[in-house]
Amino acid sequence: MHTLWLVITLAALVWYSTITVYVAIKGFADIKSMLKRLEDQSKA
Amino acid sequence: MTHFSWLYDGSIVGVYLLATMIIGIMVRKYVGKVEHFLVAGREMNVYLGIASLAATEFGIVTCMYTAQNGYQYGFAGTTPGILQALAMLIVGVTGFCVRPLRDSGVMTIPELFEKKFGQRIRWAAGVVIVLGGLLNMGVFLRTGGEFLVTVCGFDAKYLEIAMTLLLVFVAVYTILGGMLSVLVTDFLQFVVMSGGLLAVTILIIVKVGWGNLVSTVQTNFGAGGFNPFVNDKMGWQFVMFNALLNLAVVLTWQTTIARLLSAKDTKTGLKVYKGTAFFFVCRFLIPGIWGIAALAMLAPGAVTNSLHAMPMLLSMIVPVGLMGILVAAMLAADMSTDASYMLTWGSVIYNDILAPFRKKGTSEKRGILWNRMIVGFIGIFLLVYGLWYPLKGDLWTYLGVTGTIYLASMSVLLVACCYWKKANSWGATAAIFLGALFPIAFLVIEQLPATAGFAKKVGPYYSGIAAYVFAGIGMVIGSYLKPSSKQ
Secondary structure: OHHHHHHHHHHHHHHHHHHHHHHHHHHHHHHHHHHHHHHHHHHO | OOOOOOOHHHHHHHHHHHHHHHHHHHHHHHOOOHHHHHHHHHOEOHHHHHHHHHHHOOOHHHHHHHHHHHHHHHHHHHHHHHHHHHHHHHHHHHOOOHHHHHHOOOOOHHHHHHHHHOHHHHHHHHHHHHHHHHHHHOOHHHHHHHHHHHHHOOOHHHHHHHHHHHHHHHHHHHHHHHHHHHHHHHHHHHHHHHHHHHHHHHHHHHHHOHHHHHHHHHHHHHHHHOOHHHOOOOHHHHHHHHHHHHHHHHHHOHHHHHHHHHEOOHHHHHHHHHHHOOHHHHHHHHHHHHHHHHHHHOOHHHOOOHHHHHHHHHHHHOOOOHHHHHHHHHHHHHHHHHHHHHHHHHHHHHHHHOHHHOOOOOOHHHHHHHHHHHHHHHHHHHHHHHHHOOOOOOHHHHHHHHHHHHHHHHHHHHHHHHHOOOOOHHHHHHHHHHHHHHHHHHHHHHHOOOOHHHHHHHHHHHHHHHHHHHHHHHHHHHHHHOOOOOO
């Protein structure tokens, strides 16, 4: 049981660090495209 | 003694707050329709959705109750997070209920119910959703304020002022930009919050030591600190209640569903579910480790309230500079949660509770004005309720019980609405009544001195399980009792 919690904790820290960087980059692109589409809609 | 420095840490927090405010207000120009205000024009993509859902579902209140779980139950306190991650993944992979919900094109769950159960059930569903949601979020501000006061070493008399200012701050950009402001600020808040959470967790593991954390749990709880089934205070009823609760949360929790309904299509919504699933393990485990570290480092006599153990530890071990990042991270977490909760529960008030009273052909401008006023009123409610409600028992259980007021019945209604042809308004009425009866009764008898002992004996888990079971039974019996239209 002790090893299981160590594995879960390590997995959580590695996954969370990776997803934070990945989402920070991709999410910014998502915001730009979302605002662009909304702007296009309001012009149409 | 806290390490919070007004010059260094205060500057970090100030810059973060200013940046959030500017970004939140800047996007208000894109709000032209009610659909923009409530579901961001359904233009949200996967990664923004993951950031927004993760930021919303982690507030200071989350950090406090998950750390309290770690302090009180050891690693076994992470069980609800694991169950929620599993529920999120299964629903994201299968599309159970959420696929037909998103495909229907509605803006709220009660709107879907109207198609199956009629207008009255839509209205009643809206009322219980708002009742459960507002009671739930009523404790957010005070708990968040307690964290900030303890960590920063402020005088407790400033708690109300600090939480009022924070709420006003959040309300301004939420009222102006609706879901668009919430999504964009959530993104910034996710990055700041995640950076702070990871940095502090690594600091704690390095300072306290993994071996020390494990031995503390072993000494204080034995095997029960690692396995919820053998923990005296948890057991199968805790696991069962949390399994039902978390499945219902994934299917019907207003802030989660708002992301699904804001997604640009069903496939995107399901990807957000799958991509965020493991975050819910982190959401319980990371502050849980902070709580265990508090148990390891603080003398038992120093902690009078288990809720304050984790912030007490942080105030002592987090150095200047990192303290500013931690406070900014926690403010980020809290602001994203408050903004989203005010907006998404407000959307049910506008879309479902006020629907019968709205004139047909209401202009988009007037609709947005109504929504802004509703968000403002919810903010006022949060201030008033948050100041006088005396919290009994542990925080996670309070949130679970108040959430169950609507989660039990709404999850039953949603499953029946999507997959059971015989389901009808009688069944829905019985499910709503029985689903709300048990948790409300528990909250009342817990507060009355004459019945408080009985409430403690029954415990929140059995009453919670009963709510789900009887809501299901009510749906089946009520639906069979209603004469068919052919007869």
